[in-house]
Amino acid sequence: MRSFVEVLKLGVFILVDYQNQPVDLELVVNKASELGKVLGGKAYGHWVRYPATVNRFHNLGIELIEVPEDGFTHKNSNDIKIAVDAMEILLTMPIVEIFMLVTGDSDFVPLVRKLKMYNKRVAVISRRSYTSSILMSVCDFYFPYEDLVKSEKLSDDKTSDVGRENLVSEIAEILKINSIQKPTEEDIKRVLNGLALEPKNYSFRTLDEMVKFVHKEIKDSSNGDYEENYQRFVERFICFSQMKYTVETLVEACEKKMPWYPKHSKRKLSLKQLIESMLKEGRLFIGKDGTLNVSAPRRWHIRFQDVQPYPEHRDSFLEEIYKLFNKSDVIGILEAVKSVQLQLNVSKKVANSFAYALKFTGLFTSEDGSDYVSLNMPARLNGSLEDLKRRVEAFYLKRIMRFEVLTQSDFPTVAQYLYGLDPNGSEKLKLIIDFLQSNGEIFVQNSEYIYKNAIFLKNVESETGEEVSDS
DSSP states (O other), X not given: OOOHHHHTTEEEEEEEETTTOOOOHHHHHHHXXXXXXXXXXXXXXXXXXXXXXXXHHHHTTOEEEEOOOXXXXXXXXXXXXXHHHHHHHHHHOTTXXXXXXXXXXXXXXXXXXXXXXXXXXXXEEEOGGGSOHHHHHHSSEEEEHHHHHHTXXXXXXXXXXXXXXXXXXXXXXHHHHTTOSSOOHHHHHHHHXXXXXXXXXXXXXXXXXXXXXXXXHHHHIIIIIHHHHHHHHHHHHHHHOSSOOOHHHHHHHHHHHSOOXXXXXXXXXXXXXXHHHHHXXXXXXXXXXXXXXXXXXXXHHHHTTTOOOOHHHHHHHHHHHHHHHHTTOOSBHHHHHHHHHHXXXXXXXXXXXXXXXXXXXXXXXXXXXXXXXXXXXXOEEOSOHHHHHHHHHHHHHHHHHTTOOBOGGGHHHHHHHHHTTOTTHHHHHHHHHHHHHHTTSEEEETTEEEETTOHHHHHHHHHHOOOOOOO
């Protein structure tokens, strides 16, 4: 059997039974690219029914094969076309080693077996609930389409503030290793060129803009901001680490990740003293288990850096989104979000945060009625404006509760995070909690409010073998 590393080098061809599985082909192509080099693809459907998707699919390099829907017989015609084309590709394109089929139809089981007889690999993408169990068992790779939709990323997700700060830390460390005490812009440019980093991946338009930003940040650090920058590093280190730390173990772990230099500290503190000062200032606290954590709402701003509730924009943004879908003026979620972004003149970061929240409300359905809707695919909104606002607010609350339990003493801080300065924030939060309790998504145990899909419950599942559902 070939290793996964070897599989990554292989050619991939995509065959999409769109009438059986209407999917976002961009997500399919991205997944295929993880397996190897995409050499081409064909999608079979009655495309006059899907005019909004045609141009996007063409741009992905997927050939659209028209299969008219002429009544009961069109399904067999579709299956035969795909099977014939697959065999033609098998015989004429030996470079293709992986066939990716987007279908859940059991009629394709013989095709999968035939391709494997010729030593080809077969990957299948489909919705779980519309997929033959036999088809899933005979293919080499099975990817539920629901997982692709859940993990969908916007194009500029990696350009967060945290990414920039990590960049500065890495460059500063390289300069120190090379004993460059007062780096010039030319020194920084040389390091960046050596790392082959793309400025656009950090929201810079040019390399010079990136160099000037890093130079200024490093210069500010040496002029007195060193302690503050390192404290931010400590906060992020705690928030994103899988480990729990005491003061002593945190000192050791941070030193390994990014060494602390007391000579740059205004107060000439050791790293242990710096962390203890963060405890005194309330930036960190010691939990019931004796380990350190970052105080809220700061830890939520860090952990959910690119997806924040933005209470100052949320209501007006959602009202405009609702109007667009109610008048059928837009095709999909991302189209609506971009339109409202321009209308209200908010940042792309704010708009993208609302795009994710909208996608996971459960109020949008695709053309085939599925509620697993990608950002680009045509969608319908099923619900009132109040439903939309409630589900979006619930989305942000559930993100917090995936990682931690809440008690009533936490409610004021959560209300501030979700609703900002709204004097009715506490009452609104209670309504959302009551809504989630009535849906069975939150339950109360020993005065603690627990989300059914919390990460720590999944850890219990893995230890006990008990099943915990995922949303």
